[in-house]
Amino acid sequence: MYANAARRPTTRKGIGVRVLGVDPGLTRCGVGIVEGEPGRPCRLLVGGVIRTDPGAELADRLLALDGKLAALVARHEPDAVAVERVFSQHNVSTVIGTAQASGIAILAGARSGLPVTTYTPSEVKAAVTGYGDADKNQITTMVTRILRLAEAPRPADAADAIALAICHIWRGGAKARLTPKTGKTGRTGVRQ
Template sequence: MRVMGIDPGLTRCGVGVVEGRPGAPGKMVAVEVIRTDPEAPLADRLLALDEGLRRLLEEFEPEAVAVERVFSQHNVASVIGTAQASGVALLAGAKSGLPTATYTPSEAKAAICGNGTADKRQVTAMVTRILRLTDPPKPADAADALAIAICHLWRGGLKAKLASASTGPDHGPRASPRRGQPR
């Protein structure tokens, strides 16, 4: 499975593409940070983000998109920009016909580090180890995007497998066998 992880931001939006399967180390396919000019009008910045994400979706053809869920910060202006960037990221995935998921920072940290309160240094170190990279991804937005992709690969991929196991060929719930009859 190939997953595009996105750490949304209006000035810096981290994008990481990881390939692998649940329970196994993945392979980094790509990592990039889309930057927008903080002095540019908001609409232009959102358009630039959309164009950058669309380009990466077309280039790397992921099977799913995972976006870091916006959480409340002290700086209201910052959280609004992050929420707008998150909406653009989710829309880009949906427009491409891809399944999308969101994960809180603590969910990603728990999946990657085993600790939902891990700091950025720990996340970067674990992403570097899990993906067997020679150098840590920089800046932190890049490492966070890869962490979100790995989180979805491990958690989202497992959820999808469990969901498909509980549905039959018609994609509906499996009928229970009659008592005494094997499935």
């Protein structure tokens, strides 16, 4: 996993919001932590993939995923979590595992009291490339450019997770933190 951050971030460079993006999956769950503000270049703190063993039992895989996501949240203290929305039209052979992984990711954010937002792939593509039908290469190219990276994040799941975090920052999701809603539902603020 690519990591730019100090072991325990205490101060943040510039004004902005720190977002954990999650591209949910059971075998490969993309994660990216990005800092920035709307319309400006962002800074990559973490980009990578949480893998769980396809040969292991489901409960152990979900437990491992939960533990690694909780550790990322504890270490990097994001202000918000952005998770890709799963549709039933997804790849039929993996959609149940993907949905279960997304539930674990959303819960991981909610348990830490963070606002959690879900985005469709089209919303992420449009936010990052300006084009809702962009392909994976175009997303990776734009993510590399926006973050001013020397090389493209790999694998594609990591780039997708980073794109989710950028999408959340650029769409102004950070506002939720600055002007929190009142009442119970405001705390975890999922847009559906």
